[in-house]
Amino acid sequence: MSQEVRTEADSADNTQETESVEAKQESELNAAEDTVVGPDQDDETDAAAIVEEALESAGAAESESVTASDEEEVVEETEADIIAKLEEQLAEAVTEKNTAIEKLQYEAAEFQNIRKRQEQRLADAISRANSNLIMRLLPVLDDLELAFANVPESLRSDEEQNEETAWLSGFEQIQKKLLNLLQEEGVTPIDASGEFDPNLHEAVLSEPSDEVESGHVISVLRTGYVLNGQVLRPSMVRVAS
Numbered sequence: 001m002s003q004e005v006r007t008e009a010d011s012a013d014n015t016q017e018t019e020s021v022e023a024k025q026e027s028e029l030n031a032a033e034d035t036v037v038g039p040d041q042d043d044e045t046d047a048a049a050i051v052e053e054a055l056e057s058a059g060a061a062e063s064e065s066v067t068a069s070d071e072e073e074v075v076e077e078t079e080a081d082i083i084a085k086l087e088e089q090l091a092e093a094v095t096e097k098n099t100a101i102e103k104l105q106y107e108a109a110e111f112q113n114i115r116k117r118q119e120q121r122l123a124d125a126i127s128r129a130n131s132n133l134i135m136r137l138l139p140v141l142d143d144l145e146l147a148f149a150n151v152p153e154s155l156r157s158d159e160e161q162n163e164e165t166a167w168l169s170g171f172e173q174i175q176k177k178l179l180n181l182l183q184e185e186g187v188t189p190i191d192a193s194g195e196f197d198p199n200l201h202e203a204v205l206s207e208p209s210d211e212v213e214s215g216h217v218i219s220v221l222r223t224g225y226v227l228n229g230q231v232l233r234p235s236m237v238r239v240a241s
Helices: 002-149 153-157 163-184
Strands: 187-189 201-207 217-222 225-227 230-233 235-240
Touching (some): 002 163, 002 225, 002 230, 163 187, 201 217
Parallel strands (some): 201 235
Antiparallel strands (some): 187 225, 217 235, 225 230
């Protein structure tokens, strides 16, 4: 009985020793595996980290290159836009200048035309006023001319000898002064001798004449006058038929 109990005790001790040895061997095996496997895993981790870092650096460099290229394009586009805007502004300024010059030239020409029209209107007004005044003076000349045409020959012959006929010479001087004054204003008598001119003559009578050729003026009944080339009134004449 006692021997059986001892045998069971020894068997239990052997079992514990066996388990202890197996546990120790397993621990040593794990340590060995850790020793063998551990450096390789660290190398792989470091290589992966290096590769990842290299890729990140390459991506950053590529991104920086793209950004720099984009910035250069933006700068170039900006300069081109500035030049285009300046050229457009210059073209607009040239157009405005040409428009202003054309407008100034037009206004200057218009001003000259207005000034010429005003001067012409003034000259026409003065001419009309002179014409009206001269037309009112012509009957006075007609009366003087008619009066001198009907002076008796006795008065003319005794004019230098008789002081009583001195008034005749005085009226003749008045007539000459009036004619000179009108001539200074551009008034001249119409020459009614020669062929009849409907632009200058007004035929009052038409009669046959042995001394004057047909279609020519026989005599003047009333003197006509011209003002600066324009007929104030035609001469009233007798025409040979």
